[in-house]
Every structure is written in C-alpha cells, then in structure tokens.
Amino acid sequence: xxxxxxxxxxxxxxxxxxxxxxxxxxxARHAEEIAKSLDGQNSILPQVKYKGxxxxxxxxxxxxxxxxxxxxxxxxxxxxxxxxxxxMWIRALKTLQKPILHFHTQYNAEIPWSSIDMDFMNxxxxxxxxxxxxxxxxxxxxxxxxxxxHWQNAQSIERIAVWSxxxxxxxxxxxxxxARIGDNMREVAVTEGxxxxxxxxxxxxxxxxxxxxxxxxxxGVSDAAVDTLVKEYKDSYKVVQGDSVLxxxxxxxxxxxxxxxFLTDGGFTAYTDTFENLGGLKQLPGIATQRLMAxxxxxxxxxxxxxxxxxxxxxxxxQGLSGGTSFMEDYTYDFRDGRxxxxxxxxxxxxxxxxxxxxxxxxxxxxxxxxxxxxxxVFDVDAGPAINASxxxxxxxxxxxxxxxxxxxxxxxxxxxxxxxxxxxxxxxLEIAAQTWILAGGAHHTVFSKAIGTEYMxxxxxxxxxxxxxxxxxxxxRDFKEKLRWNQVYYHLFES
Ligand code: MN
Numbered sequence: 001x002x003x004x005x006x007x008x009x010x011x012x013x014x015x016x017x018x019x020x021x022x023x024x025x026x027x028a029r030h031a032e033e034i035a036k037s038l039d040g041q042n043s044i045l046p047q048v049k050y051k052g053x054x055x056x057x058x059x060x061x062x063x064x065x066x067x068x069x070x071x072x073x074x075x076x077x078x079x080x081x082x083x084x085x086x087x088m089w090i091r092a093l094k095t096l097q098k099p100i101l102h103f104h105t106q107y108n109a110e111i112p113w114s115s116i117d118m119d120f121m122n123x124x125x126x127x128x129x130x131x132x133x134x135x136x137x138x139x140x141x142x143x144x145x146x147x148x149x150h151w152q153n154a155q156s157i158e159r160i161a162v163w164s165x166x167x168x169x170x171x172x173x174x175x176x177x178x179a180r181i182g183d184n185m186r187e188v189a190v191t192e193g194x195x196x197x198x199x200x201x202x203x204x205x206x207x208x209x210x211x212x213x214x215x216x217x218x219x220g221v222s223d224a225a226v227d228t229l230v231k232e233y234k235d236s237y238k239v240v241q242g243d244s245v246l247x248x249x250x251x252x253x254x255x256x257x258x259x260x261x262f263l264t265d266g267g268f269t270a271y272t273d274t275f276e277n278l279g280g281l282k283q284l285p286g287i288a289t290q291r292l293m294a295x296x297x298x299x300x301x302x303x304x305x306x307x308x309x310x311x312x313x314x315x316x317x318x319q320g321l322s323g324g325t326s327f328m329e330d331y332t333y334d335f336r337d338g339r340x341x342x343x344x345x346x347x348x349x350x351x352x353x354x355x356x357x358x359x360x361x362x363x364x365x366x367x368x369x370x371x372x373x374x375x376x377x378v379f380d381v382d383a384g385p386a387i388n389a390s391x392x393x394x395x396x397x398x399x400x401x402x403x404x405x406x407x408x409x410x411x412x413x414x415x416x417x418x419x420x421x422x423x424x425x426x427x428x429x430l431e432i433a434a435q436t437w438i439l440a441g442g443a444h445h446t447v448f449s450k451a452i453g454t455e456y457m458x459x460x461x462x463x464x465x466x467x468x469x470x471x472x473x474x475x476x477x478r479d480f481k482e483k484l485r486w487n488q489v490y491y492h493l494f495e496s
Contacts, residue, residue: 001296004168004319007046007074011035011103012063013053014084014133023123027081028053030107034079034151043161045320046074046168053081060092068097075099075167077160080129081107082122086136093142099167099463100144101160102137104130105151141494143462159455166459169317174203176298176312178270179263181209182277184303190443191272191304193393198306201398202464204270206305211279217265218258218281229253233287237361237377244373248283248363252375255281256288263297270298270308275347275369284369286348286376287361290420293351299327300445301349306391307445313460314389314447323450324353328388330444333430334423340430341408343423344388344448348376350420354450355379364418381422381450383409388426388446389457390437397491398464401442402457403433403471407450422448427473436471436480467491 013031015024035050054060067073075098106126137144145163149156184191195206230249233239239249263271275284293299298312307327314325327349334341347366352359360378383406390401405424414421426433454470461468467487471480 001319002168002172002316004045004165004316005047006072007168007171008070008072009038009044009046009048009075009077009164009167010051010067010073011038011048011077011079012051014060014078014080014089014129015053015082016055016084016088019082019122023082024053024055026123030081031079034105034107037151038077038157038160041157041161043158044164045161046164048077054084054088057088057091060089061095064092064095068095073098074171075101075164077101077103078133079103079105080126080133082125083129084133086132089133089136090140093137093140099163099170100137100142101163102130102133102144102146103151103156103160104146104148105156107151109150109152143465145459145462162455163459165317165319165452166456166463168319169313170460170463172269172316173309173313176204176270176309177266177268178204178206178272178298178305178308179209179266179268180206180303180305181214181271181273182211182279182303183208183274185274185276188302190392190441191300191302191306191445193306194395195305197393197396198309198398201466202309204309206309211277211281214258214262215280217262218255220261221254221257225257226250226253229257233361237359239361240363245363248373248375249361251282251372252287255283255285256291259285259288259292263292269296270300270305270312272300272303272305272308274302275366275371278369278371282372283374284348284366284371286374289349290352290377293326293349294353299349301327301329301346304443304445306393307443307447310389310391310447314449314452314456317456318449318451321451323384323386324351324355325447325449325451326351326354328422328446328448330388330446331421339425341423341425342405342430343421345417345419345421348374348419350377350422352377352379352420354381354422354448355420356382362418376418377420378418379420380410381407381420383407384450385453386424386448386450387453387457388448390442390446392441392443394441398466399440400457400461400466400468401437401440401471402454402468403427403437403442404454404473405433427471428475432475432477433471435477436475439477439481440469440484
C-alpha cells in the first residue's frame, strides 16, 4: 500500500511586480511560513512544499510543467497573496494535469485597526486577488476546490487535509490496474460499463483474466505456507470449531496465498471475481478477499470493476484514519413505522476494517455457485456516521451517488446470520433515500465508509470532472428529480 506521506503538495503563491521587491519579499516569507505551518499539521499527510511566488505567464507556465513532471507532486495549492492579474495563469491552467486547491486565505488574520495603511492594504489583498484568479479558473472550466479561511483556522486546515487525501487517492487511480477475474455475473447490468471511457476519465485500467490465471498461483502455494496462514487465522480470529473446519481453512488459506501472488505478480491493486466463474477453485474467495481489502486492495463482487477501483482509491484516502471502508451491498430492509433501516452485507466479502468487537472465522454453505463451504469472517459494526458511495456508468458519462447514513446497533443478536453485516439508518430517511437513490440509478454495490465522508467524494468528483449527487438530511425527492434533469442537460451540453 502506498504511503501518502511520501507525496508532495505544492504551495504556489500568485503575485506581480507592481508592488516592488520589498512587498514581494514579504509575500515570499509569508507563503513559506504558511507552507511550513500546513506541512506541520498532523492531519495533512503529504508534505506541503513551498514552491515560490509566481509573477508572470512564464513563471506560472514553468511551475505547471514542473508539477506535471514531478511524480511525487499529487496536487497544488494556489494562493493569491496580492493581486495577481489572471491572464498570466491561462497557459499554466491549460497545462496543469494535477488537482488544484485554491486557498483563499490572508496572511494577516484580523484588521490592525490602529495601524492599517495603504502599504498594508496592498500587501494583504487576497480578498480581491483571489477573485481575479477565480474568474480565470471558472472561465476556463477548471475544476478545483476553494477553501476560504485563515490559514491557522482548524476548519480550513481540515478541508485542505481532506483534499490532500483525495488527491492521493486520485493519484493512486492513475496507476491502478484492476484485474477482472472471470468477467461479469451473467445478465447483470450495473456492474458493466465502458472500460475505455473509465480509463480516459479516471486513469485506472481494467483487464480480464481467466480463473486459470489465478488457479496457477493457487496451485503453486506450498503446504508449509498454508500451515503458517492457517495458524495466523487461528491466532487472529475466533475460529468456530467443527469437523470439516481444518480442511476448509487450508483451502481458504491456499486461495488467499494464491490470490496475493497473482495480484503482486500482475501489479494489481484492485480486482473482481464472480461466483459463476470459479473454475477449479474449491471455494468462493471469502476470507481472502476480506483480508485483501483490509490491506488496501479494491474489490468488487460479480465483476464490479467500478466499485473495485473506487474502493482502492478510498483505501488510499483513509490511510491512518479510524472507522474503516468496505465493499458493501444493500441487502435487506427493516421496514417499520417511523424509522426504517437497511441491513447491509454481502455473501461473504465485507472488509474487517469496519468491524467492532470479536471477529469470528466461520465455515458455512453458500447456497449458490455449487462450490465447497467457504470460510468467512463474521462481525458487527459500531454505530456512527458513514457514507455509501456508488459510481455508475450512464453510457458516455459517469455519476457518483453518495448517501449519508448513520450506522446503528441492531436491536437484537443475529445468531443465524453467517456473514458480516451493518445496519444503517439512511438520511433523510429510508423512504426518500431509496427513492432518490433508485431515481439516480445508484447501484446495489457501494463503497461504505466510516472513515471518509461526503466532502471526500465531492473533492473526488471535482478532480474526475464527473457528476456528484448527494442524498443527505436536506434531500427532498421533487427537488432531487429536477436536479437530475438539470444535470442531464448540463452534462449533455458541456461534457459530451
Ligand atoms: Mn453483489
């Protein structure tokens, strides 16, 4: 898994020669201080590097070229300390291929009432310098995040921290190879899509592999390695005892080791499989996929490569945060007067990063696929805020749908349910949430996260240049339907 702290965010400050060298010296000093301050924030994982003051079209263009060339640079923060005439940014903004955050801040926090003079005013004029830059970026339809606030303000810092994590997730996608093992669950629609279009839009590639390609790696696993991993299972989880458990654990361990070898060998950081194309594998990978997700791999069941890629990206974003992120499926409802809820789960593949309490290792029949009983980790999930995010291909363009939810503790034990599960109360309520989700075409598969929230997905959609629709406390169905229609017109006019 990539270490985000090895990446760099560049802080570039816009100014001009008009104010003389003395002012420019102060501008540079202030910018360097702000870069250092941001770099010192624990919440901002990448390094924040001061990259100078740009004052001309030549300097902005050179900066953009350098940023494109530097692989460690995952995004740029622009700050207009003084007025920075924005025509000088045109060529740079046309050239730049990295995510942008426009930090609309000011070195000085409060107005120095008794001493303020015109020199102070000329030096501290981001209030209008930032607007000039904003006009240019908007005219050029350049996607970016705008953060407004003093640079020492906790909220400003947090918004930059979120964006920097998303930039890392975005950067990771540019190098993500998704292995689609065994293609798609037959006749299923939402897991399909245009893989060429996806690579152009998001950077990740998706290529198909036969189950034989995986089986070769599984066959190559040694008995000693299997024994070691079975011991790790027993040490890490509460293994439910039974006659056939040991051989099931051995088969599962062999599959996990084979999958790790296949993924490492091919340089894959995300994959899909499907229970309909398992070839000679003895079980549908359950515990293997659960543990691979916990290590940062993206996964989508039944050939769902979009969710697999999104999950990997989210795993990069959430590095070091608590709460966890998993592949998820809306499984069954708890309809009741007043407050209906969703029980989310999958046949097997829920990531233990979201687990609370004991994680049990169990062996049960699957009921579909006709294979031997797969090993899986079974657990519950703590209460707390979370999101479900779904990326769909509408044929020619993508839509990202996010529903804010509250995970809640189940009313009772679920002694007979042999899968990991989470109960949630969607915002604003299940009736409106499911109505609008369905109207938006949201999939049954999602990325479920307690670590990253809606703002991450908003920043992601901005970087990718795709539509985002959010279902939250404020959502009303009639307004939402209109928004979908307006967006359809917008994307038809401007993005196709
Ligand atoms: Mn599914």
